[in-house]
Amino acid sequence: MSGALLLVTVWAFWDDEFARRGFKTYQEEYHKTQYQRARVEWKETNDKIAAKEIEIQTQLAGEAQRLESSEAYQALSEAALEAQIHLDEEKEQKKFAGSRVDEAYYYFKKAMHEGRNYDVEKAKLEELEEKVREYDPLIAEKQEILDKAEAALMEFKAKSVNLEKELRSLVSSRAIIEQKMDYYRPFNLMWRPAEILQTVIPGFSINNFSEIVYRVDRCMTCHVSYKDPYYEEFKEPLKTHPNLEILIKKHPPERTGCTWCHLGQGTATAPVEDAHGSHHEMDQTREVNEPILLGDQMQSNCRNCHDGVMQLEGAPMLNKGKKIFQKLGCHGCHLAEGFEKEPKVGPSLRRIKWKVGAAWIYDWVKNPKNYLPETRMPDFELNDKDALAITAYLVESSDKDFKYNNDLPPGDAANGKKLFESVGCQACHQFKGEGEKHAPDLTNVGTKVRPRWLVNWISSPHSYNPGSEMPDLRLSESEGADIAAYLLDGKDRIRDRELEKRARNPELVAYGEKLVRGRGCFACHDVNGMDSEGRIAPELSSFGRKMVAELEFGDTHIPHTWDNWVRTKLKEPTSFRTERVLDKMPNFHLSDDEINALVVLLRGFNGSKVPDKYQDIMTAREQALETGRRLIDRYNCKGCHHVEGEGGYIQKYLKGTVQYPPPLEHGDYHVGERIKPSWIFSFLKNPTPVRTWVDVKMPTFSFSDKEIQELTAYFEALSPEKIKYEEGLNIAKPVEKVQTGVKVVNYMDCGKCHDDGAKGISFKIASSRLKQEWIPKWMKETQSLIPWTKMPNHWDEEEGKLVVKTKFRELKTIGSVDQQVNAITDFIVGYNNPDYDNSLVLGEVEEVDEDEEEDDDFFEGGGSDGASEDDDEDDEEEEDE
Known part of the structure; x- marks a missing residue:
């Protein structure tokens, strides 16, 4: 019995001290490692300072011996000691006198409180206080003697003092390391005891x-x-x-x-x-x-504090999951915190029959990837009857009163190819392997859409769908017909007369309505009659914390874990379907990498409410940047423009740098620093030609005023400079400064490009749009701000300074380069002021050799917004119905 008790006691001690305290092993290994690191560091430090330390100690010993044998030093030491003694004696006498003052003060106050005559006591107190004050000059005198004696002494042993300071400084780093070693190994035979850290x-x-x-x-x-x-x-x-x-x-x-x-x-x-x-x-x-959480799933909880950020530094898989969730329109069926206000991702179906025929709809809903392999439209795995019923309802529910803008004009495919490759279509669309993938691939569009619809869509997309994200390139009907002819590529639209006839069955239409409503087609598409429908799938805001017991595994035999359930559901959405559980979720045919990203995001939907003091509350600037970035991605601004180190993808499809769209943010170049906010607002609201020599068009988007304000704020937030209030139009400048600017502009022949805006942005537009503070920066750093601009640097750089070029030597009569730049700035800022005369013409400028002459100058390089006039429209009607 006693043996069993002993065994249990030993086991209890072992279990408490070792089995339950595994951290002791880890901390001991850590302490040993830290001690060894400190020893190595100590040895390296000691080896580095050893020779110098011995040298200083030797010098100190010699200096100490010299001082000890020096009679002068001994005399100075004795003088300093004697001065200190005399000073201390005077201070002590002052203290005694002060004590007598305290005694006299007591008797003075005592007589006062007893109501007696205290003149005698008061006189004695004042007499003693005067004696105390008499010690002050004596003490000051003794202190001065002591200071002189100590100064002489310190001057004599200055070398010794300096050597001691040098030695302390030299060995201080080693002393710190020794303290560190003592911390991790306080005793020779024991390591630092392990402890609970929390x-x-x-x-x-x-x-x-x-x-x-x-x-x-x-x-x-x-x-x-x-x-x-x-x-x-x-x-x-x-x-x-x-x-x-x-x-x-x-x-x-x-x-x-x-x-x-x-x-x-x-x-x-x-x-x-x-x-x-x-x-x-x-x-x-x-x-x-x-x-x-393990692996990439550790990124999921970043949402707890950074929910409002789409691109979070350090969480690439979470960022990818958010993009996929948004791109696929998961928020249409599932309510998810942070995605409540996201727009529908699919096109409107209110007028679908005017766009495509019943046969194409039927093939599309049965297997979308047959037509468009990279489509985000999921596979609902419909049988023939269900596919036909949905087709029938969509055709029947389409608007009956839609009219194309005009009859179908003839199209020139060759000119259409030229337009498609020049006006900016490739920034969003791919055609025969050329172009970006922001919007649908148009390679097989000829088998899909009605030709009249395509012409109407290209020339006026918002007449068909006012809320479409497809911008209006302001093309004429004739230009639209040319591009349509190129895209149709001689392909015939899919037709099936028998199917079209069957799709008119009223019972089939009614069944199709039930399917469209039950499958939630309205979650991604606008469907007539279903504007008030709610989401059809469970809310996901706290799905990441759903317990395994709450998940339905159906008849599967996979391990019952949250992770396995989610991955299986995303890979094969119908895996858990039973006779009682009908899964409606379609198959998006996600890759393993996409599934990993969505698993991270879904795990992040945990419903946690982190206290405000622990959250990363965005500043006004950060909020402006985040909102702007979402709009930049939504409208694919990066397709044409450089923004925050990305974008400008259309450049590789354009012929020459002169056709490049301007950057919005590129290195030290920031559009918010350059352009007045009011001009940005009006331009985004109603784009007008700025760079008429460039074919790429700035289209008209369906921006709301709120979106334009958010984009303007985004551009301002990107600017490194403090935002300044915008100055008004027609700014008053001293006439003599403007006239100086006129001279500089004429000397440099700027009007050759900028007078009429044919080769460079016109002075008139530049005056109304540019911020005054930015113009000097542009004039001095033209090529470095926009490397592909055709506008040259107008001053040479020598030894880090700007100097006047030989071809512009007349400028030297104006003053320094800064004065010339300021003169040009004054000229541009005040250009639209009616009180100024900008028509000054100088004498003939001296001819220069052609080899010296620059290429055509541009005030700014980059993209275009040349709007075209509508051409005469040819009338030709296609009988498509």
Whole structure:
């Protein structure tokens, strides 16, 4: 019995001290490693300073011997000591006198309180106070004697003092290392004892009784070296936390803890399975013992504090999941926090029969990828009857009163090809392998759409669908017909007379309406009669915390985990279908990488409410940037323009840099720094020709006023300079300054390009749109701001300074380069002021050799917005119905 008791006692001690305290092993390994690092550092430091230390110590010893044998030094020391003694004596006498003052003050106050005559006491007090004051000049005199004696002494032993300072400075780094070694190994035979390390996070949340809940995280007890880069190659738990700069520096665990991001059971230190929550897949306590997130899923909880950011630094898989979720229109069927206001992703079906025929609709809804392999339209796996019924309803529910703008004019495919490749279509569309993929591939569009619709759509897209994101390129009907002829490519539209006849069956139409409503087609498309329908699928705002017991696995035999259920559902949405559970979710044919990204996002839909003080609340500037970036992506501005280091994709399809659209943000060039906000607003509202020599058009988008304001704010927020209030039009400038500007402009022959705007932006437009502060920057740094601009640098650079070119030597009569630039600025800013005469003509400018003459100058390089006049329209009607 006693043996069993002893055995149990030993086991209990072992279990408590070792089995349940595995962190001791990790911390001991950490302490040993840190001690060894310190020893190596100590040896390196000691080897580095040893010779110098011995040299200084030798010099100190010699200096000490010299001072000890020096009679002058001894005399100075004795003089300083004697001066100190005399000073101390005077100070002591002053203290005694002060004590007598205190005594006299007591008797003075005592007589006053007793109501007696206190003249005698008062006189004595004043007499003693005067004696105390008499010591002040004596003390000052003694102090001066002492200061002189010490100064002489210090001057004599200055070398010794300097050597001592140098020695302390030399060995201080080694002393710090020695302290570090003592910390990790305080005794020769013992390492630093292991201890529980923890972070307490107050105000984490509030429970059902309105009490503040504290979160305690002890993860760093085992992961003790998480923020030391030295441990990057170590195994867990000593391995360095990845991405220290973003994930640790910006989210210090001392303030935020660990389990907010990683989950797990923060208070547990052993066993590891409990601390990591892996025992709790089937029995979870929310925010206490949830299974730890692994791999890319660790990015999911970034949404808790950064929900409003689409492109979050350090979370690439989460960012990708958000983009896929948005692109596929998942928010149309599922309510999800952060995606409530996203627009529908599919085209309007209100007038579908005017666009395509019944046969194409039938083939499309049966298998969308047959026509467009990269379409985001999912596969509903419809049988023939259901596909025909949906076709019948969509055709029957289409608007009956839509009319094409004009009859079908003849088209010139050759000119259409030229227009398609020049006006900007390839920034969004691909055709026969050439072009971007923001919008549908048009390679087979000839088999899909009615020719009259295509002409109408190209020339006036908003007449068919006012809310379409397809912008209006302001093309004439004739130009639209030319592009249509090129895109149709001689292909015949799919027709099936028998199918069209069957689709008119009223019963089939009624059945189709039921299918369209039940399958939620209205979630992505505008469908007549279904404007008030709600979402048909479960809300996802807290899906990431759904317990396994709440998931339906049907008849499958996969491991019952949240992760397995989600991956299976995304890969094969009907996997869990049974006779009682009818899954409506279609198949998007997602790749494994896309599924991984969506799993990360879905895990992030956890319904957590992080207190405001822990959230990353965006500033007004950050909010403007985020909103603007979403609009830039939605309307594919990067298809033509450079924005934040990306975009300008159309450039590779254009002929020559002169046709490049202008950047919106490129290096040190920022459109918000350059253009007045009011001009940006009016231009986005109603684009007008600016660069008439360029074929690529700035189209008319269906921007709302709010969207234009948000884009304008975005451009301003991108600018590095502090935003300044916009100056009004027709700014008054001194006449003599404007006249000087006229001279400079004429000397440089700027009007050759900018007078009429044929080769460069006209002075009239530049005056109304450019910010005054930006013009000098452009004039001095033209080629560096926009490398592809045709406008040359008008001043040469020599030894880092701008100098006047030989061909413009007349400019030297104006003044310095800065004065010339300021003169041009005054000229441009005041150009539209009716009070100024800008027509000054100088004498003939001296001819220059052709070799010296620059190519055609442009005030700014880049894109175009040349609007075309409508051509005469030819009348030719296609009998398509």
